[in-house]
Structure formats: C-alpha cells, structure tokens
Amino acid sequence: GESVGLHLPTLSVQEGDNSIINCAYSNSASDYFIWYKQESGKGPQFIIDIRSNMDKRQGQRVTVLLNKTVKHLSLQIAATQPGDSAVYFCAGTNAGNMLTFGGGTRLMVKP
Amino acid sequence: NAGVTQTPKFRVLKTGQSMTLLCAQDMNHEYMYWYRQDPGMGLRLIHYSVGEGTTAKGEVPDGYNVSRLKKQNFLLGLESAAPSQTSVYFCASRQPGRTGYTFGSGTRLTVV
Numbered sequence: 001g002e003s004v005g006l007h008l009p010t011l012s013v014q015e016g017d018n019s020i021i022n023c024a025y026s027n028s029a030s031d032y033f034i035w036y037k038q039e040s041g042k043g044p045q046f047i048i049d050i051r052s053n054m055d056k057r058q059g060q061r062v063t064v065l066l067n068k069t070v071k072h073l074s075l076q077i078a079a080t081q082p083g084d085s086a087v088y089f090c091a092g093t094n095a096g097n098m099l100t101f102g103g104g105t106r107l108m109v110k111p
Numbered sequence: 112n113a114g115v116t117q118t119p120k121f122r123v124l125k126t127g128q129s130m131t132l133l134c135a136q137d138m139n140h141e142y143m144y145w146y147r148q149d150p151g152m153g154l155r156l157i158h159y160s161v162g163e164g165t166t167a168k169g170e171v172p173d174g175y176n177v178s179r180l181k182k183q184n185f186l187l188g189l190e191s192a193a194p195s196q197t198s199v200y201f202c203a204s205r206q207p208g209r210t211g212y213t214f215g216s217g218t219r220l221t222v223v
Contacts, residue, residue, distance in 0.1 A: 032210050034211075041217075042216055042217070043115075043201050043214030043216045044154070044201070044212075044214045045214070046213070049210045049211070089153055089154070091153075091154075098156055098159070098170075099156075099212065100153075101153030101154040101155075102153050103151060103152055104151075104153060
C-alpha cells in the first residue's frame, strides 16, 4: 500500500551543525512532496516542497533532495538553531492527490 | 491575518456525547480538510471539501460527519463520541493548484 515513513523517530544535533532528516515513500506516482515543521502545541507549518520532476530545491537554510530511484526524500537544515527543535513530517500525494503524512522525526538541538 | 482558526482548543467529552469542532479560514481557500493526529503517527485525513456545499470521505471517516455550508467554514461533528476518538484534530485549507496547506493550531479532544 501507499506509505510515507521516516527512518528515525528522534534526531539529536549540536547547535550550529547541519541536520539531515530522511523519509522513504512508496508511491512512485506522487506529484509532489512537502516537509512540515510542527512545534509543540501548534499545527504543522509548511517548510518547503518539491515537485516529482525535480531532484533538489533550496530554501532559506533548508534543502530538500529527492531521489526517485530509491524513493527517498531528505530535508537538510544548515547551521541548526535551537528554534529548529520540533517534529518534522514529510508528506507526499497519493492516488487521490491527497497528502499522506509520515510518522514524524523529532529534532532536538543541543546548545 | 488569522489564517485558519479552530475552536475550541481543548475539550473533554464523556462517551456518547456529541460535539462540533469549528474551522474558519479567511484566505478564501477552496479546499478544506480535517485531520486527526495520534501519538507517534502522522496526520490522517478524516474528511475534506473541495468547495462550498461539497464534502468527501478521507482515510478515517467513521464516527465523524462534516458540513461546508459556507466557503470559509468547515465543521466536524462527532455524534456519539468514543474513547478511540481521543486525539488532536487539525483543520487545514489550501487553494487548488497550490501545494501549501495552511493548518490551524489544533483541537485537543479527550473522550472519557
């Protein structure tokens, strides 16, 4: 069946280091993928998206890489800051063009 | 500049009680969604709407009903609450052709 999942439930990084959060997906027909950030007690916040016809997309301090060969998606955060501490979700479109969300990775930034 | 507003933010229900969760958006978005989020799991789609007067079932619709009488509002109803419906509920909206969903801050519902 269709699924979007993340490799690790928790990622701990030192402030200032780069963070890499990974995600695997099963639906090769997904049109696009989105990364969301969710802080405690808040709703998911859009970070960045990538269309399936792209391999890489960059934003402010974030880069998303898409490897369609192995159905893998990653979010890279440069110079991780304490404010980056949150749960990160990847999501991809399914057959009905609805978003399917992964279980989330909790990023913890150590000072 | 409100975006998506959900009310109430917290609620405790007894098994068998009913309630309605309200979602309001001021961005003139066509599409609206209701999700639930359970510990350790991603968001799961309950129901959605692609326009005023239309609704459709998502991944986990059982036990819920929805209505979209006005474009800016999307209501989620629980007719007879069950403990399995204890969850955090998120509403979201977006425009057709745009990838970005705007989420509300959630409603934490506990059914005892």
